[in-house]
Amino acid sequence: MRIQVLYFASAREAAGVGAEAIDVPEGARVGALRALLGGRHPRLAAAWPTTRFAVGERFAADDDPLETGAVVALIPPVSGG
């Protein structure tokens, strides 16, 4: 199934792209996507300990499910204010 992945700030610079469509296996969860993206963009994997994921504009855990068309965002350490 195809999902949309958004990269921001340091994650965008590490991935070299702001957004991309990714095919993941049916029933894949956030953790599986994390592993897949780490292989695709090795520089991202170095920041995994501090990178959060969001699905549908809400923070998500590794065991949260993904659905076709889901919008997933990589959220490096935030620094607003």
Place this chain on the structure above:
Amino acid sequence: MIALTEAPIDDAALRRAVETPAAGAVVVFHGTVREQTRDRRVLFLEYEAYPAMALAQLRRLADEVRAAHGLTGLACVHRLGRLELGEAAVVLAVSSPHRQAALDAVGDFIARLKRDVPIWKKEHFEGGAVWVGTPSDPQGERGGPTSP
């Protein structure tokens, strides 16, 4: 009023947005770009957001902080794009029947904003630039204009 903007923030509009006869206190907080971050001399900052989620998170925070502190009003605008020294990156206005709730709500809201709202700042200093709080940030500081 909850918004993101690339233009200078109209703090008077935020103040007006929280004014109500029920309020006995109005607090307007400005988080500004300071020149020195530890021993790094900052030239300017660049803010980026995941706009849809940043707005959704700010609205959730606003609802929670309003309820938790019994506020009569809360308005917040965050700047995006390039900011020069001294400019306000965020302005938060709150009103409450008595002052303590408004003062506490400001600290609570800003702390949560800095933890859970997808907005990032890139610090441009003499000799380089870094996304604040990332592993590549040599100072390792999570703060910035509004940190203690």
